[in-house]
Amino acid sequence: MNKKVIRILKETGMMKDFILMMILRAPFDFLNAVLASNMLESFIRLVERKEEGELFPNFGIFLLFTVLLFGYNMFVWAVVSMKINIRFIKKLRMRVYKSLLSRTQQEMEKLSAGDWISRLNSDIDKTDLYLVGPINFMHMVIAVVNMSMSAIVLFILNRTMLLVSLAVMFPFFFLSSVVVIRKIPVFKKRSREHYARFTNWMEPVVNSSEAIRIFEGEELVMKKAEEESLEIMKNNMKAHKRTALAAGVNTFSGISGYLLLLFLGNSMMGSEIEDVARMFKITQYRGEMMKSVMMVNSCIGRMKTNLPGAERVEEVL
Amino acid sequence: MIELKEVTFSYDNKQIISNLTLSIKKGAKVGIMGESGCGKSTLLRLMAGLYRADHGTISVDGESDPEKISRKVSVVMQSPMLLPLSIYDNITMGHNYSKEQLEKVIKMARLSSWVDTLPDGIQTYIGDRADELSGGQAQRIAIARAMCKDSEVLLLDEPASALDSENTKSVLDAIMEYAIDKTVVHVTHQLKHLEGYDRIYVLKDGVLI
Numbered sequence: 338m339n340k341k342v343i344r345i346l347k348e349t350g351m352m353k354d355f356i357l358m359m360i361l362r363a364p365f366d367f368l369n370a371v372l373a374s375n376m377l378e379s380f381i382r383l384v385e386r387k388e389e390g391e392l393f394p395n396f397g398i399f400l401l402f403t404v405l406l407f408g409y410n411m412f413v414w415a416v417v418s419m420k421i422n423i424r425f426i427k428k429l430r431m432r433v434y435k436s437l438l439s440r441t442q443q444e445m446e447k448l449s450a451g452d453w454i455s456r457l458n459s460d461i462d463k464t465d466l467y468l469v470g471p472i473n474f475m476h477m478v479i480a481v482v483n484m485s486m487s488a489i490v491l492f493i494l495n496r497t498m499l500l501v502s503l504a505v506m507f508p509f510f511f512l513s514s515v516v517v518i519r520k521i522p523v524f525k526k527r528s529r530e531h532y533a534r535f536t537n538w539m540e541p542v543v544n545s546s547e548a549i550r551i552f553e554g555e556e557l558v559m560k561k562a563e564e565e566s567l568e569i570m571k572n573n574m575k576a577h578k579r580t581a582l583a584a585g586v587n588t589f590s591g592i593s594g595y596l597l598l599l600f601l602g603n604s605m606m607g608s609e610i611e612d613v614a615r616m617f618k619i620t621q622y623r624g625e626m627m628k629s630v631m632m633v634n635s636c637i638g639r640m641k642t643n644l645p646g647a648e649r650v651e652e653v654l
Numbered sequence: 655m656i657e658l659k660e661v662t663f664s665y666d667n668k669q670i671i672s673n674l675t676l677s678i679k680k681g682a683k684v685g686i687m688g689e690s691g692c693g694k695s696t697l698l699r700l701m702a703g704l705y706r707a708d709h710g711t712i713s714v715d716g717e718s719d720p721e722k723i724s725r726k727v728s729v730v731m732q733s734p735m736l737l738p739l740s741i742y743d744n745i746t747m748g749h750n751y752s753k754e755q756l757e758k759v760i761k762m763a764r765l766s767s768w769v770d771t772l773p774d775g776i777q778t779y780i781g782d783r784a785d786e787l788s789g790g791q792a793q794r795i796a797i798a799r800a801m802c803k804d805s806e807v808l809l810l811d812e813p814a815s816a817l818d819s820e821n822t823k824s825v826l827d828a829i830m831e832y833a834i835d836k837t838v839v840h841v842t843h844q845l846k847h848l849e850g851y852d853r854i855y856v857l858k859d860g861v862l863i
Contacts, residue, residue, distance in 0.1 A: 449738070541737045547704050548735035548796075549747075550724050552803055557748025561739065 338474060339644060341651040342559045347465060349428040354421045355468065359452035359478050361413045365406070366629070372402055374621035381614035413589035422469050429461055433653050451537025456649050460529065463646025466639075473643060477636035487622045495619050502623050506630045509590030513583045513634045518641055521576045526645035528572035535565040580638045587631040655837045656701060656807065660836040661710035663693075663700060670696045672860035673710070678837060685848035686841045689859035694841035695732075697857060698811045701839060702729050714807055728805040730813040730829070734796035736787075741769065742776045745798045745835070755802065762832050763798035764824055765791075790821035797825060801832050808833050810840040814847060822847075 346352045376399040383391050437453065445453070469475050491499040493652060506593070542549070549558055656678040667824055670693040678684050688694045699705045701814040703723030714723045736744050747757065760766050760776070768791060772778045780787055780795070787795075793813060800808060810829065814822035826847060829838075848854050850863060855862040 359658075468772065537738065545735035545737055547699075547702075547729070547731065548799075551702060551727065551729045551738075552747040552799055553725060553749070554737070554747035556737075557743060558737070560748065 339647070341648050342464070342467060342474075342644075345429065345518075345647065345651050345654065346468075349425060349432055351421070351425045351428060354424070358418055358421050358469075359475065361417055362410070362475060363478050363482045365413075366479045368488040368623040369403075370483060370487060370622065372399060372406065373640045375399075378614045378618040381399050381617055383425045385612070385614065386614070418469060422465065426461065426465055428456070429464065429650070430632045432589060433457055433461065433650060445628065449533065449537040450540045451535070452533040454527070454539075455533040455536050456498045456653055459532065460646040460649045463529075463643040464650050467643040468576075470639070470643070472632070472635050472639045474640055477633055477640065480629040480632035484626050484633065487625040487629065490622050491619065491626065494615070498619055498623055502626050505590060506627065509586055510630055510634060513586040513590075517579055517583045517586060517640045518634075521579050521638060521641040522644050524572040524576040525577070525642050526648075528569050528576070529645050529649060531565050531568040531572065535569060536561060538562045538565070573589070576642060580642070583634055583638050587634050590631065592628070601634065629636070629638055655682070655715060656839065657711070657713045657826070658701070659711045661700065661707045661712060663696060663705060663707050665696065669860055671700065671707075674861060675710075676862060678839065680837055681835055682853065683833075683838045683851040684840070685851040685854040686839065686857055686862070687843060687845060687848070687854060688841075690843060692857050693860060694843075694857055695811050698729075698809050698839065698841050701807075702727050726805055727807040727809055728800035728803045729809045730793070730796050730800050732812045732815050734792040736780060736792055736795060738780070740774075740777045740779050741765075741772075741795060744780065744795050745776075745802050747799065749802075751802055755807075756841055758830075759798045759801040762828055765793045765794050765798055765830050768774050768794075788821075789816045790818075790825065793817060793821075793825055794828070797828060797832075805836075806838045808840075810838065810842075812842050815842075 343352075375427075376395075379395055379399075380392060383389065383395060383605065390618055433456065467473050488499060488503075491502065538561065549555060656676070658674055658676040661671055661674045662669065674697070675802070686694055686697065696705065700707055701714065701723075703712075703714070703726075706720050711718055712723070714726050717723055718799035738800055742756075745756065756776070760769060768777055769778075780792075793816070797813065809827070813829065814825050817825060838851075838853070842848065843855070845847075857863075
């Protein structure tokens with residue numbers, strides 16, 4: 338996690354709550370993967386042993402566990418996360434407000450009114466998104482846990498498969514998160530600055546509306562506001578292009594993983610795989626690893642999109 | 655030039671202007687005095703087309719539509735109402751004026767000596783709250799803006815209220831020098847600011863005395 342975001346959590350006194358929320362949510366994807374892969378393995382074994390009559394009770398057991406798991410996840414999301422999230426936003430807004438009120442006029446005047454307003458509103462929302470929003474930090478933690486645990490399982494079940502998966506994952510991960518996504522915060526920061534300037538136009542438009550009307554300055558004000566609006570859009574588009582490119586890299590990484598498996602399937606790993614049921618289980622965990630890497634990539638992209646907002650909030654504290 | 659016939663105006667259910675009739679001829683210099691809160695600024699805003707009268711008619715140079723009246727007058731308010739743009743943009747408000755015209759108004763508004771010392775001159779950005787400017791500098795930019803528009807009617811709402819005596823004299827002299835052939839309505843609570851005016855009214859209880 339970014340140092341500035343850690344400071345925000347410390348300043349709001351929400352670090353412990355956040356860690357608790359993270360611990361409660363982190364194992365979900367992996368537990369779901371364990372259930373799915375075991376169910377698949379169990380079903381195939383039952384079919385191989387021609388014990389079709391056992392399929393239904395087995396299915397019932399897995400269904401029960403799945404319902405319990407999803408029920409648990411829903412409880413954590415809807416009750417624990419929601420409460421912590423509301424408290425976090427409330428505390429952060431109050432903390433930022435307090436910080437503003439303790440400033441001297443000279444300090445206040447260093448930034449425009451629009452800049453302060455955007456830090457108090459949309460930037461706080463971005464901070465919240467970064468920490469608990471979908472496909473941001475929280476999902477990244479869940480994905481990292483899933484990826485690490487799946488890697489451990491693969492290491493135990495089939496090391497060659499683990500090596501092949503890692504060989505596919507890392508170059509794409511590097512390309513996506515280091516080369517493609519790296520620039521997103523720069524564009525987003527610029528976009529936030531232009532957004533602040535755009536918001537800043539509200540104050541003179543309200544306070545000087547009479548002068549604007551008398552001196553027919555509507556066109557000038559519109560032009561200036563439009564310039565800022567255009568800059569917001571330009572920078573958002575640049576960030577969006579990078580996100581789309583990262584998504585493309587993700588997809589390509591998934592496809593190439595399958596191609597590699599096709600090439601190596603028989604010769605390299607076939608000899609190490611004892612039966613079909615085990616093979617399905619292994620590929621399930623391999624899939625979880627790949628899925629998690631893609632999720633981590635997507636999360637990094639979104640987090641970088643929201644990070645400039647969080648950094649602007651941290652600057653106020 | 656400016657005609658108000660039986661004008662009534664209320665704000666927040668309180669009658670500010672009551673059945674007021676006034677006629678101001680072209681080129682006349684009229685002062686309107688009154689205590690704080692008596693409705694002087696409201697009356698000026700009605701004349702500027704910024705407010706719409708509840709009853710009665712207001713016309714400026716034959717025009718009675720408030721939107722069009724606004725286009726026909728120049729106003730200098732108590733607050734300079736500057737935008738977070740350059741001095742140039744604040745004076746021209748996005749309209750094209752010749753270099754000679756701009757130089758002329760900058761000189762008339764007593765801005766030249768200050769603008770010449772700025773590294774970016776007239777293109778200097780004056781900040782989000784114009785806080786780097788003194789009250790006198792900001793008001794002079796507002797006056798230059800009004801001069802640049804060059805309307806036949808100049809409406810002044812205590813343009814020197816926030817200025818010290820030295821700046822007040824300088825600002826008022828600059829206005830009078832420019833407005834020699836214009837119709838001027840100046841609302842103020844200081845009689846000394848209306849020296850040399852053709853007529854002076856007092857606004858009390860919504861009517862002119």
